[in-house]
Amino acid sequence: MILTASAGCLSLAGFAVLYSGVYDVAATKQHSALLYWILDTGLRSSVRQRAGGISVPALSDTALIENGFRCFRDHCVQCHGAPGVAPDDVGKGLLPLPNNLVQTAREWPPAELYWVSKYGIRMTGMPAWGYRLADQELWAIVAFLKHMPLLAPKDYRALNETISGPCGLPEAKPATQPGEDSAPLAALANGDPLRGPVALRQYACTVCHRIPGITGPNAHVGPPLEGIARRNYLAGIIPNTAQNMIRWIRDLQAVSPSTAMPDLDVKESDARDMAAYLFTLE
């Protein structure tokens, strides 16, 4: 009984702190040393536990390291900087601040560097890159990270001047699927409904749309997607079929010019996963 009462009082106190706004969420306010240690230790332990089983490919190939450099330059420098290179403004205002990756590369094993690049770190500014970059590009970045401690700032500058071109490989075109008209909608999407919610978050869909089964803000920029599987039309223009859903997601400006929904550069396999999940929302 005393335990119940204490638990009740603690909960009330917790809610009071929460709703009073007394906790300052400003990124300009530093963590206490204790909180910093808790967060940092928790982060290392979590990543170590999850990266443990990942098998690491060979990382010493020059072409791999060069491609990794291009991807690093395109995506990582803006927050993390590089030898002799400051991060952009976006990397300076974050809490926690993005690590200097030369130090990180010296201290962390490759599997953990890969894991963080692919899955990101929640509640920090480190995004998940797994939906933007293929596995071989992520490993290329890891290969370059492991090479970077060998570079003096002038070596990095020389690399930057001699290696041109963007990160990445062209998207592979999937084979077309014959005979699709008669199967159920979810099957027709030919995607994985379990990956759908992850894809929907990784393309920021929940920022604008309320989607059942996915935690997010009470978004009202676009219409809610409750019951989307049973709606007759998409965007009020095209019939709601699996192929049209995928077409809408990937090519919406062609379907509805001047729509406020932007082109999010969705890969075909991700659009299929999204459609497969959305068609479970009856």
Add this chain to the structure above:
Amino acid sequence: MATLINRRATPLGIVLMVTASSCADPDLHALRSAGADPEAGRVAIEHYDCGVCHTIPGIRGARGLVGPPLDAFSHRVYIAGKFGNRQEILERW
């Protein structure tokens, strides 16, 4: 929709604005001050059978799946994904 004149469009717009949780809304206040009546809007929506295509809270039988649902309409940022959700634009729509 082409037969709607301003007199009816205004209450229609206002009942859509009130299908939401409580918030104070400047458009809603302006509409009420101009004499627009959400009750008349509700009647108009039922009369024009909007619910055949749209699911609308508070409207009898409005469970349509042709167009998008119209719940929390006053919170919506866009009309039809293209136009800012403001009273004069909603009336035109």
